[in-house]
Amino acid sequence: MEIYNTLTGKTGEFLPLNDKKVAMYVCGVTPYDEAHLGHARAYVTFDIIRRHLAQSGYEVKHVQNFTDIDDKLIRRAGELNLTVRELADRNIGDYFTQMDKLNITRANLYPRVTENIPEIIAFIRNLVDKGFAYPKEGDVYFSVRKFPGYGRLSGRSVDELRAGTRIETGENKNEPEDFALWKKSKPEESAEISWESPWGKGRPGWHIECSVMAGRFLGETIDIHGGGQDLIFPHHENEIAQSESANGKQFVRYWIHNGFVTVNREKMSKSLGNFFTLRSIFEKFPPRIVRYFLLTQHYRQPLDFSDDKLVQAQTALGGLDDAYLKLLDTLEAAPAGAAPEDESTSGTLNRFRKALDEDFNTEKSLAVLHEFKKEILSTLHSAPAGLRMAQAKTFTLILEGHLGITPPRPAEFPPEIIELKGQREQARRQKQWALADSLRIRLEQAGYQALDNPDGTSTLLRKKS
Known part of the structure; x- marks a missing residue:
């Protein structure tokens, strides 16, 4: 597997720190508004990266934060006459609602800044004690x-930063390029956004939170750190400076950054009036269509959004759905006892995985699927029936297991059959093979066959009499 690393500017073999265990930190949202297409x-x-790593045998620990204290959040809460906590909770709830619709696997942990204030203060104190920071x-x-290595990630020198930066009114820093780790409270600010510290009441700056939470929950050196390309500078550059100054170790082995969503080739933004929430998009297009659309371009490239592009995605996914349902229909007449000939589709699966091994190239992998x-x-x-069964298994594994797109459902099955299927999948996950076998027999006696997939799920077929 090869990954493009923003830090080196090159694509190279992925070699995690601990063999088959991967520590991945992704910068989360600042929940001052609803989830939008850029978040998606x-x-x-x-999610694709995590799924492919898991399908490739890696155990991934995924941490993604919520920046639940921030200038934008404070300002927006004031406009809406809400507390910062109320606004953050509301929009975090919306985030999960929309991401669940997109079938995004939840991270192992979603720490909030406000839950890590003592750790942030201790981290800043360490930087002050070591001479890297000053009150x-x-x-x-x-x-x-x-910090001698500043600018490695973004390719900017400190002198360039100095030339393009000025000290704003109210800032007390020594040099224009320095950045805030802790912000003094203002008299008019409420107590909910202020904490006691060795330097007086205040709250964290933007960048410090991710250094602290990545280190706390994943360790001093992590394998993958991700986010949008707009975070390369200053956010991720500053994270490196903070973390490596604090512990003297490499902070991140592989930096991965996704490209922007554009509208008419301009970056999507509120200021340009070309901003789309996921809620509004889902009113016109099902989430699985939106997810497919997001995979049609390599993740590092800009992705131009329009209704026409979503219609094209709907047509393309509709063609895949049609083939899949026709295939399942033929399997309902498969002879009893037929077994999938998995080796017959191994070439397709290998080509698909090879495409994703090339820096998670979903554009190329979709071509293999078509x-x-x-x-x-x-x-x-x-x-023969065995080949068609193998095709159905491979199709499901690719579409759902790797790409996270739920396969289309044939005619609805009775609730009791769905429940039996779920019980059997749970038994298989728990390696209760005798129970799983007895549930399979019950399904067959009711006239159904569960076609097992490698990821522990199964495709339900109605056997024709």
Whole structure:
């Protein structure tokens, strides 16, 4: 597996720190507004990465934060006459609602900044003690020139930063390029956004939170750190400076950044009036169509959004759905006892995985899937039952297991059959093989067959009498 690393500017072999265990941190949202298409691009990207790593035998620990204290959040809460906590909770709830619709696997942990204040204060104190940071009239700043490696990720020199930065009114920092680790409370600010510290009441700056939470929950060196390309500078550059100054170790082995969503080739943003919430998009297009659309371009490239592009995605996914349902229909007449000939579709699965091994190239992997669709349709009525069963398993594994797109459902099954199927899948996950076998027999006695997939799920078929 090869991954493009923003830090090196090159694609190279993925070698995690601990063999088959991967520590992955992804920058989460600042929940001052509803989840939008830019969020979907980022989190579908890292969901694909996580799924492919898992399908490739890696055990992934995925941590994604919520920045639940921030200037934008404070400002927006004031406009809506809400507390910061109320606004954050509301929009975090919306985030989960929309991401669940997109079938995004939940991270192992979703820490909030406000849950990590003591750890943040201790981290800042360490930087001050080591001479990398300095307090100034209640604020604390990181001294950029004290960290020799500053600018490696973004390719910017400190002198370039100095030339393009000025000290704003109210800032007390020594140099223009220095950045805030701790912000002194203002008299008019409420107590809910202020914490006691060695430097007086205040709250964390933006960048410090991710250094602290990544280190706390994943360790001093992590394998993958991800986010949008707009986070490369200053956020991720500053994270490196903070973390490596604090512990003297490499912070991240592989930096992965997804491209922007554009509208008419301009970056989507509220200021340009071309901003789309997921809620509004889902009113016109099903989430699985939106997810498919987000996979049609390599994750590092810009993705241009329009209703026409979503219609094209709907047509393309509809073709895949049609082939899959036709294939399942032929399997209902498969002879009893027929077994999948898995080796017959191994070439397709290998080509698909190879495409994802090339820096998670979903555009290329979708091309493999569409070629597979043509193969299925061309042999629909001539292939032996074992081959067709293998095709159905492979199709499900690719579409759902790797790409996270729920396969289309044939005619609805009775609730009791769905329940039996779920019980059997749970038994298989728990390696209760005798129970799983007895549930399989009960399904067959009721006239159904469960076609097992490698990821522990199963495809239910109605056997024709």
